[in-house]
Amino acid sequence: MSQSRHGDDRTAVEPKDLSGAQRDELSAIIARFETVEGATLPILHAIQSAFGFIPPAAAPIVAEKLNRSRAEIHGVVTFYHDFRSQPAGRHVLKLCRAEACQSMGAERVARLVEAGLGVTMGETTADGRVTLEPVYCLGLCAVAPAAMVDGRVVGRLDEAKAGALIAEVAP
Amino acid sequence: MTMRIFVPGDSGALAVGADAVAAAITAEAARQELAVTLVRNGSRGLYWLEPLVEVETPAGRIAFGPVAPSDVPELVAALADPSPRGEGPPRGGGGAAPFTTHPLYLGLTEEIPFLKRQTRFTFARCGVVDPLSLDDYKAAGGLKGLAAALALAPEAIVDQVTQSGLRGRGGAGFPTGIKWKTVLAAEGSRKFVVTNADEGDSGTFADRMLMEGDPLILIEGMIIAGLAVGASHGYIYSRSEYPHANDVMAKALAIAERAGLLGTDILGSGRSFSIELRIGAGAYVCGEETALLESIEGKRGQVRAKPPLPAIKGLFGAPTVINNVLSLASVPFILAEGPAAFAAVGFGRSRGTMAVQLAGNIRHGGLFETGFGITLGALVDDIGGGTATGRPVKAVQVGGPLGAYFPPALFDTPFDYEAFAARDGLIGHGGIVVFDDTVExxxxxxxxxxxxxxxxxxxxxxxxxxxxxxxxxxxxxxxxxxxxxxxxxxxxxxxxxxxxxxxxxxxxxxxxxxxxxxxxxxxxxxxxxxxxxxxxx
Structure with missing residues (x-):
């Protein structure tokens, strides 16, 4: 049954089906890239931005419009870490786990955040509020450890800042 | 008179509160009735001092940092003080402006040793100009390289790049001029210029910093590459992890199009070039050039076997120049100042400057552009100031997640492609990540x-x-x-x-x-x- 895991500002979509309006939206997105060569990634980004994830029912439609096989589109969706096959939590918190952040205690911060939210990396809290994800480098290596919360960057994470982040996303 | 104040919009500065500082300055200046023009510049690359606030004075720009929003009222009060201002930052002597006694006062920005010791060819404007002002760009020497290139035949542009000794800054160190020559000579009804901005290596942020701080230089470099090899379309392949850089880059492209820098009549020359910004989707391997090309084509980012080289059969099967951001951004300087000026700096077969990125557990983390040949130890200890934690350095990883870990015993290694290879390491994209003695x-x-x-x-x-x-x-x-x-x-x-x-x-x-x-x-x-x-x- 429906679990309200999608963001407030996103269109609610059941993974299996698309409504007529959603199909129209999807067609409009695809049409925007009609003249773009190699449009698969731009289209998938636009779909994820509109729906919050790539609805599995969207893949065959994209495949048909791009004249590619369903398997190819499925292959692309599953290859890239960014594309979701189900909605994320209302907030997405990404913690950098790469070497520069490791050297400044990113692992300790990661354990703190995992404990604070009650999830491990890659999971969404049971109330659908927060998805916690690893990221490998935000280019903030001189202000490590770094994180990104809903697109906002945060650097020099320590216990206090990690606590503030947890309080912000899961009050 | 309005006072110009600079607060970086670079994401490294944003990550430590630059937006809040900018907002506080605006609010506080209004409250204290100080007329202020706020400029959101890129970063100077002195990240341990971010947010680094600069104020324009007749003597030059002076810096304060790291500034927290709570520092702002006092800072603005010092700047607003009507007693002598304009004599510049005094070192002794009379006429000291009141702000010189502010605890965060750093003096003239250009005189900060970390900055003064650098040789900035590629990052000359980064952190100085408004990244989205074409007027600023031109006033600071921008478009001179393009103007020179427009007057040259393609072969002559390629020759200049070859003579400069420029090697690919993405990591492989392949001579850029040779690559361009191959594409120029290749048969093809169309050709492409692709910028590899998929800067996924931990410890590296130079591409991001440049795209956020001086995006027009990349556009200029790509246009020159297009003129050199006969390509009229280019792609910038950036990362989804860099939303700020992508935003600035997209705005810069729109500005360049409106100004006729891009399009069907580049600066009235009748030549055409257009650029499309593409964003990856979180796959590190797409930084590998053939995987990147697959990704632009809309496929899984899987590596292609070489040959054929992308220069012969690259994007959509067409001859393609694919270069790192820093390689292409080095080109305007080479065309403007001449290949000899670029080649005059460097070490052995590594010519010109390298944007070294000091990262991780380091006291003075940031971007240090310098001629090749400086030793690893000088970078980590003298310039970087050792570890941030104050503990002994145990290891440094140079060149990203695929680079070797060097102990301090190898700190005499000069920063140079061949010298690192001789010690079973690589310089990659120039990132140095420092670890203290707690690392296992x-x-x-x-x-x-x-x-x-x-x-x-x-x-x-x-x-x-x-x-x-x-x-x-x-x-x-x-x-x-x-x-x-x-x-x-x-x-x-x-x-x-x-x-x-x-x-x-x-x-x-x-x-x-x-x-x-x-x-x-x-x-x-x-x-x-x-x-x-x-x-x-």
Missing amino acids: MARQARFAMEFCAIESCGKCTPCRIGSTRGVEVVDRIIAGRDVDANAALLADLCETMKFGSLCALGGFTPYPVMSALTHFREDFGLLPPNGRMEAAE
């Missing part, structure tokens, strides 16, 4: 294998399977099981990955693993080389 090197070796397993594109077996087996072998070593035999097995596996993988992901993962195993044997439960010999007797 067997765990770092494990992470290198784990990262390779997560990011492998899966096309070739040594990388796809080898990385997973590698994690298991390191786990056995960490657990203390048959340590000598497993260390030998790990070395053997690394040999297979190094010589059997299609691309640098599987091929270079052995660098961090083997360097850790070689230089930090104790961390693997192995006796150091000498001790081991004695024990065996």
Whole structure:
């Protein structure tokens, strides 16, 4: 049954089906890239931005419009870490786990955040509020450890800042 | 008169509160009735001082940092003080402006030693100008390279780049002029210029900083590349992890189009060039050039076997120049100042400057552009000031997750492609990540294998399977099981990955693993080389 895991500002979509309006939206997105060569990634980004994830029912439609096989589109969706096959939590918190952040205690911060939210990396809290994800480098290596919360960057994470982040996303 | 105040909009500055500082300055200036023009510049690259606030004075720009929003009322009050201002930052002598006694006062920005010691060819404007002002760009020497290129035949542009000795800044160090020459000579009804801005290496942020701080230089470099090889369309392939850089880049492209810099009549020359910004989707391997091309084509980011080289058969099967951001951004300087000016700096076969990025556990983290040849120790100890934690340096990883870990014993290594290769390392994209003595090197070796397993594109077996087996072998070593035999097995596996993988992901993962195993044997439960010999007797 429906679990309200999608963001407030996103269109609610059941993974299996698309409504007529959603199909129209999807067609409009695809049409925007009609003249773009190699449009698969731009289209998938636009779909994820509109729906919050790539609805599995969207893949065959994209495949048909791009004249590619369903398997190819499925292959692309599953290859890239960014594309979701189900909605994320209302907030997405990404913690950098790469070497520069490791050297400044990113692992300790990661354990703190995992404990604070009650999830491990890659999971969404049971109330659908927060998805916690690893990221490998935000280019903030001189202000490590770094994180990104809903697109906002945060650097020099320590216990206090990690606590503030947890309080912000899961009050 | 309005006072110009600069607060970086660079994401490294934003991550430590630059937006809040900017808002506080605006609010406080209004409250104290100080007329202020706020400019959101890029970063100067002195990240330990971010947010670095600069104020324009007749003597030059003076800096304060790191500024917190709570510092702002006092700072604005000092700046608003009507007693002598304009004499510049005094070192003794009369006429001291009141702000010179502010605790965060750093003096003239250009005189800060970290900045003063640099040779900035590529980053000359970064942190200085408003990144989205074409007027600023031109006033600071921008478009001179393009103007020179427009007056030259394609072969002559390629010659200049070849003479400069510029080598690919993405890591491979391949001569850029040779690559361009190949594309120029290749037959094709269309050709492409692709910027590899998929800067995924941990410890590197130069591409991001430049795209956020001086995006027009990349556009200028790409147009010159297009003129040189006969391409009229280009792509910038950036990362989804860089939303701010992508936003600035997109705005810069729109500005360039409106100004006729891009389009069908570049600056009235009748030549055409257009640029499309593409964003990846979180796959590290797409930084590998052939995987990147696959990704632009809309496919899984899987590596292509070479040959054919992208220069012959690249994007959509057409001859393609694919260069790193810093390579292309080096080109305007070469065309404007001449190849000799660029080649005059450097070391051995590594000519020009390198944007070294000091990262991780380092006191003075940031971007340091300098001629090749400076030693690793000078970068880490003198310029970087050692670790941020104040503990001894145990290891530095140079060149990203595929780069070797060097102990301080190798700090005499000059920053140069060949010198690092001679010591089983690489400089890659110029990132240096410093670790203090709390790091456990067997765990770092494990992470290198784990990262390779997560990011492998899966096309070739040594990388796809080898990385997973590698994690298991390191786990056995960490657990203390048959340590000598497993260390030998790990070395053997690394040999297979190094010589059997299609691309640098599987091929270079052995660098961090083997360097850790070689230089930090104790961390693997192995006796150091000498001790081991004695024990065996």
